[in-house]
Amino acid sequence: xxxxxxxxxxxxxxxxxxxxxxxxxxxxxxxxxxxxxxxxxxxxxxxxxxxxxxxxxxxxxxxxxxxxxxxxxxxxxxxxxxxxxxxxxxxxxxxxxxxxxxxxxxxxxxxxxxxxxxxxxxxxxxxxxxxxxxxxxxxxxxxxxxxxxxxxxxxxxxxxxxxxxxxxxxxxxxxxxxxxxxxxxxxxxxxxxxxxxxxxxxxxxxxxxxxxxxxxxxxxxxxxxxxxxxxxxxxxxxxxxxxxxxxxxxxxxxxxxxxxxxxxxxxxxxxxxxxxxxxxxxxxxxxxxxxxxxxxxxxxxxxxxxxxxxxxxxxxxxxxxxxxxxxxxxxxxxxxxxxxxxxxxxxxxxxxxxxxxxxxxxxxxxxxxxxxxxxxxxxxxxxxxxxxxxxxxxxxxxxxxxxxxxxxxxxxxxxxxxxxxxxxxxxxxxxxxxxxxxxxxxxxxxxxxxxxxxxxxxxxxxxxxxxxxxxxxxxxxxx
Amino acid sequence: xxxxxxxxxxxxxxxxxxxxxxxxxxxxxxxxxxxxxxxxxxxxxxxxxxxxxxxxxxxxxxxxxxxxxxxxxxxxxxxxxxxxxxxxxxxxxxxxxxxxxxxxxxxxxxxxxxxxxxxxxxxxxxxxxxxxxxxxxxxxxxxxxxxxxxxxxxxxxxxxxxxxxxxxxxxxxxxxxxxxxxxxxxxxxxxxxxxxxxxxxxxxxxxxxxxxxxxxxxxxxxxxxxxxxxxxxxxxxxxxxxxxxxxxxxxxxxxxxxxxxx
Numbered sequence: 065x066x067x068x069x070x071x072x073x074x075x076x077x078x079x080x081x082x083x084x085x086x087x088x089x090x091x092x093x094x095x096x097x098x099x100x101x102x103x104x105x106x107x108x109x110x111x112x113x114x115x116x117x118x119x120x121x122x123x124x125x126x127x128x129x130x131x132x133x134x135x136x137x138x139x140x141x142x143x144x145x146x147x148x149x150x151x152x153x154x155x156x157x158x159x160x161x162x163x164x165x166x167x168x169x170x171x172x173x174x175x176x177x178x179x180x181x182x183x184x185x186x187x188x189x190x191x192x193x194x195x196x197x198x199x200x201x202x203x204x205x206x207x208x209x210x211x212x213x214x215x216x217x218x219x220x221x222x223x224x225x226x227x228x229x230x231x232x233x234x235x236x237x238x239x240x241x242x243x244x245x246x247x248x249x250x251x252x253x254x255x256x257x258x259x260x261x262x263x264x265x266x267x268x269x270x271x272x273x274x275x276x277x278x279x280x281x282x283x284x285x286x287x288x289x290x291x292x293x294x295x296x297x298x299x300x301x302x303x304x305x306x307x308x309x310x311x312x313x314x315x316x317x318x319x320x321x322x323x324x325x326x327x328x329x330x331x332x333x334x335x336x337x338x339x340x341x342x343x344x345x346x347x348x349x350x351x352x353x354x355x356x357x358x359x360x361x362x363x364x365x366x367x368x369x370x371x372x373x374x375x376x377x378x379x380x381x382x383x384x385x386x387x388x389x390x391x392x393x394x395x396x397x398x399x400x401x402x403x404x405x406x407x408x409x410x411x412x413x414x415x416x417x418x419x420x421x422x423x424x425x426x427x428x429x430x431x432x433x434x435x436x437x438x439x440x441x442x443x444x445x446x447x448x449x450x451x452x453x454x455x456x457x458x459x460x461x462x463x464x465x466x467x468x469x470x471x472x473x474x475x476x477x478x479x480x481x482x483x484x485x486x487x488x489x490x491x492x493x494x495x496x497x498x499x500x501x502x503x504x505x506x507x508x509x510x511x512x513x514x515x516x517x518x519x520x521x522x523x524x525x526x527x528x529x530x531x532x533x534x535x536x537x538x539x540x541x542x543x
Numbered sequence: 544x545x546x547x548x549x550x551x552x553x554x555x556x557x558x559x560x561x562x563x564x565x566x567x568x569x570x571x572x573x574x575x576x577x578x579x580x581x582x583x584x585x586x587x588x589x590x591x592x593x594x595x596x597x598x599x600x601x602x603x604x605x606x607x608x609x610x611x612x613x614x615x616x617x618x619x620x621x622x623x624x625x626x627x628x629x630x631x632x633x634x635x636x637x638x639x640x641x642x643x644x645x646x647x648x649x650x651x652x653x654x655x656x657x658x659x660x661x662x663x664x665x666x667x668x669x670x671x672x673x674x675x676x677x678x679x680x681x682x683x684x685x686x687x688x689x690x691x692x693x694x695x696x697x698x699x700x701x702x703x704x705x706x707x708x709x710x711x712x713x714x715x716x717x718x719x720x721x722x723x724x725x726x727x728x729x730x731x732x733x734x735x736x737x738x739x740x741x742x743x744x745x746x747x748x749x750x751x752x753x754x755x756x757x758x759x760x761x762x763x764x765x766x767x768x769x770x771x772x773x774x775x776x777x778x779x780x781x782x783x784x785x786x787x788x789x790x791x792x793x794x795x796x797x798x799x800x801x802x803x804x805x
Contacts, residue, residue, distance in 0.1 A: 486642070490602065495639040498599050499649070499709060500627035500656030509652070513643025513692070 084170045084275050087152040093278065094143045097121060100248050103148050107217055107251075112228050120237035120247030127241045133404035134433045134465055137373050138309075140346065145311055147249045149279040151193055167193055170273065187267040187298075188213055190254045192283060193275060197252045202266065211295075212257040213268050216284050219255035226257055230288055234317035234354045234381070242313040242348040242375075246282045250315070253283035258293035258324075267523055272301040274334070274345070280311040287317070289324035291357060296327040296523055301370070305335050307343040309372060314349045322357030322384065327365070329522055330378075331530055334370035339428070341400025344372025351378035352408075355387035355416075363390040364407065365521045367530045372401060377435065379408035382416035382444075389418040392518040396511075396534060397430035397462070406436035406467075411444035411477070420451040423515050425534075426462035433465040438479055440472040447477040455485040456514050458507070508534065544745060545765050549576040552748050553598075553618075553717050558609035559773075560597045567593040569773035570609070575717070578745040582759055582784060583752045585770035586792050591752045592636060594770070595721040599633035600626050614716065627653075628660040630716030630747075632709070634723050638702040641693040646705070649693045650675060654712045661714070678711040681738045699726035700735075707738040718742070719750045724758035736761030756788040771795040 091102060100121045104114040129140070151167060171191050188202035190213065197215030206213050212223060220227050237247035254270040274281050289295055301312075312334065318326050328351075337344025347370075353362035364378040374397075380389025391407035409418035418438065426432040438449045455464035466483050488510055496506035512519065512531050519527045553575040560568040568590050575581055585591050597604045598611065600623035611618040618626065641649070651671045658665060666674055679686060682704040694702050703723055710718055720739065724732055739762055743749055751762060759767075759781065767783040768775045769792075776798060777783070 489639075492639050492641050494599075494601055494623060495635065495641065496644075496649070496653075497623040498601075498627055498633050499653035499713070500624050501649075501652055502624050503622075505652070509644050509649070510641060513641065513645070516643055 083277075084166055086164065086166050086275070088149050088276060089152050090146050090149040090276065090279065093146050095145070095147060095249065099147055103249055103251065106148065107220070109220060110224055112224075113220060113231075116232060116237060117248050120244045121249075123238040124241065124244035124248055127244055129241050133375055133435070134431065134467075135373055135375060135402045135404050137346065137402070140309075140311060142245075144278070146276065146279040147282070148251055149276045150251075151275075167191075167199075170275075171271065187269050190215060190268075190270045192252055192254070192270060192272045197254070206264070206266070209262055209265055210259040211262060211264050212255065214255055216250070216253040216255050216286070219286075223255070223257070226288065227255070227286070230286055230317065230319055231284075232317075234319060234352050235315050235350050240350060243315050243350040246284065246313045246315045246350070249280075250282045250284040253285045253314070255285075256287040256295060256297060258287075258289045258295045260290040261292045263293070264295035267296050267298060269298040269300070272299065274302075274310055274312065277306040277308060277310070280313065282312075283314050285314070285316040286319075287326055287328070288319045289321065289326050291322045292324060293321075294325045296329070298329045298331070298523060300331045301334050305338075305343060307338075309337075309344060309346050312345050312347045312349070312371075314351075316349070316351040316378075318353035318362055320353065320355050320357060320360040320362055320387075323359050324357060325361035325363070326353065327363045327523075328353070328378070330364075330366040330368070331533065332366065332368045332370055332374075333533060336370045336399065336401050337372040339399045341372065344401070345370065346373045347371035347376065348373075349376040351376065352381065353379070353389070354381045355384050355389060355413075357387070358384040358413075359386045360384045361388040361390075363392070363521070365392040365518065366394070366405075367518070367522070367533065368393070368395040368403060368405060369533055371403075374401075374403040374405050376405045377407055379410065380418065381410045381412065382418065382447075383412040384416075385413045386415045386417075387413060388416070390521075391418075391420045391422070391436075392521040393422045394425070394515045394518045394530070394534070395423070395432055395434075396425040397427070397432045399428040399430060401428075401430040403431070404433045404435055406434045408437040408439070409449060411438075411440040411447040411449070411474075414444060415446040416444055417447070418449045420449070420453070421517050422451075422453045423518055424453075424455045424464055425458065425511060425514065426455065426464050427458035429461045431463040431465070433467060435467040435469075437469040437471070438481075439470075440474045440477040440479070442473045444474050445476050447474060449477075449479045451479075451481045453481075453483045454514070455483075456511070457485065457487045544578040546576070546578055546745075549578050549745075551576050551612075552614060553750075554612040556610045556612075558594075558597070558611060559607045560593060560604050561607055562593070562604055566607070567604075567773055568597065571770075571774050573768065573775060575748045575750060577748060579766065580743060580749045580751065580762060580764045581766045581768065582764035582781075583750060583768045583770055583775075584754065584784065584787060586754075586795070589770040589795075590773040591770050592721055593773075595633055595719045595750070595752055598717075598719055599623055599631065624656070627713065628656050630657070630660075630714070632713050632715035632718045634703075634706040634710060634718065634720040636722040636725060638694045638697075638706055640695045640697075642695050644693050646691055646693050647672075647675070647689040650689070650709065650712055653709065657713045675708075675712065678708060681711040681741055682707045683734050684708055700728065700731035703727060703731070703735050704738075707735055707742075711738065711742055716747050717750065718747065719752065721752045722754065723751070724753055724755060732758065733761060756784050759784045769795065772799050
């Protein structure tokens with residue numbers, strides 16, 4: 065090897081980089097109160113939502129972009145972004161037959177068939193293209209169980225009381241810079257409501273696709289599981305290759321009541337930029353779950369492989385007694401990618417438990433940081449946390465950092481933190497090779513072995529996909 | 544077993560190799576025929592281990608001149624994985640730990656890569672499970688080791704048994720065992736040596752790289768070679784190893800000094 069061949073190995077072309085040629089309705093670039101009002105009026109929103117947006121916007125104006133993360137990037141010009149873009153089609157379709165075939169084709173190409181015959185069995189999909197949701201599958205079947213799964217826009221029209229009750233209740237509109245921005249201009253996203261006692265009969269999934277080159281994507285996901293309800297939800301993301309950066313600032317809110325559980329899995333494969341760091345998505349995302357009820361449970365699993373910049377800390381507020389929060393993460397960075405990701409586990413209620421397993425893989429000249437907070441409040445008697453943060457370095461030019469923050473105001477809490485760093489060594493690769501295993505397969509075997517604890521947490525259909533995705537990201541021409 | 548009409552499996556001709564531009568091998572010549580067991584002895588730094596790494600294709604070692612023919616083809620132009628699939632096996636002196644990679648899965652992928660080249664059927668997980676349990680007996684290894692990560696947390700002796708287990712699965716034509724006896728107590732040494740003896744056949748050959756006579760009490764070599772300054776200085780039968788046990792290696796220095804090398 066080997067630094068050369070490892071470099072070749074990790075520079076794999078991005079196969080989702082195509083652009084769909086479709087007529088798009090865009091508003092002019094730039095952000096102002098008028099733009100916020102325009103977005104709201106385009107979506108015929110009720111007044112409470114416009115007020116929510118305006119309050120967020122006015123607050124955002126007073127905020128500074130955070131700079132505490134271990135990330136370096138060119139300043140974002142917020143006036144150079146289009147805040148609303150939608151493929152030109154009539155209002156939300158009643159049937160998939162009416163959806164522009166180009167859009168269906170796009171999702172087909174991405175491996176997300178939306179047409180009736182080819183749908184993934186037992187997975188309902190909401191497909192979001194630029195700023196709007198274009199189709200949601202299996203809606204009727206879910207409705208039979210009382211499960212609501214639809215685009216955010218539809219939810220506002222059909223279930224305004226639920227939106228008004230829960231929107232911003234986990235991530236307030238003034239929570240942070242990017243959450244405030246999202247709250248002001250969010251365009252669409254997914255809404256899930258699982259009523260009391262219902263176990264959602266299928267996996268739910270949202271697939272986000274950025275298509276336009278100058279458009280920001282600001283989606284909003286809200287999932288509510290009432291008492292005793294449970295759901296497993298997966299999101300996937302891709303974008304075309306542009307030599308400019310696109311901003312993605314999403315907000316995800318999860319609410320779980322007594323004995324309810326949400327398992328939220330992400331396979332993030334936004335365009336990461338080229339090998340010199342030109343282009344790629346800036347991914348600034350606020351994800352938070354609120355275990356409101358006793359014995360409630362939230363599990364975040366993420367496989368982060370894309371984006372030029374990743375700033376993301378899926379968190380759990382463990383308020384209900386005996387509630388459980390979990391965070392399982394694989395973050396792979398290559399070339400010039402930068403990731404600052406981790407979680408926050410806020411223990412409020414008694415006997416709350418949390419588990420953090422983070423696996424960072426850095427290749428190329430990338431930088432990969434784990435940043436996590438474990439906070440135990442004065443009432444969280446008997447709280448427990450276990451954290452494990454492992455980093456793997458490939459080649460000799462990548463960086464891995466771990467920033468664990470632990471704050472406890474509760475003497476009867478147990479907090480454990482383990483961390484390790486290893487380098488994928490030439491000798492390990494040679495050992496596998498000398499047993500007939502090709503170089504690429506050897507790398508992918510080691511990487512997937514390293515990530516196994518996390519992959520085991522993914523829904524089965526997606527575990528294999530995630531494994532393949534990492535292999536692809538690390539695959540290339542071995543000389 | 545020496546047979547005059549046996550087919551040469553490995554032919555090393557005037558092999559020179561270096562690490563980071565420092566020459567380590569300085570003209571090794573060695574021919575190994577089917578059915579033969581060769582021992583390569585010598586002090587630390589004599590080039591024994593380098594020879595084994597070069598034969599297996601370690602990327603840190605650069606061949607500067609000379610050739611190695613294996614079954615009539617140029618071994619040196621093959622990637623390490625290709626060498627293994629074609630039947631070259633290196634038993635490591637220090638088997639590497641690979642956390643997170645299941646030993647069983649590793650053995651299965653590795654075995655199937657070799658079997659494909661041999662024109663044998665691929666073994667699925669169930670068939671492989673039976674196959675590996677059968678081969679475990681060669682080294683009297685506890686099946687529990689299959690469930691662990693490759694070599695992770697294995698004792699020195701367990702790692703060596705795992706190497707011989709791999710040899711048993713890969714069915715090599717040329718087995719190069721680098722200091723297989725190091726770190727073994729006498730019982731483990733007997734088990735490992737017993738495994739090697741079981742696997743030796745008229746169709747394959749074994750190259751034992753070792754410091755000590757004690758391994759050669761268990762595995763009787765047909766030839767013993769003594770390396771010094773990166774080449775073979777002396778070749779004899781198994782009695783040469785016994786002689787070395789008595790006289791040591793001081794004569795190597797004298798010989799090299801006389802040649803003006805050391």
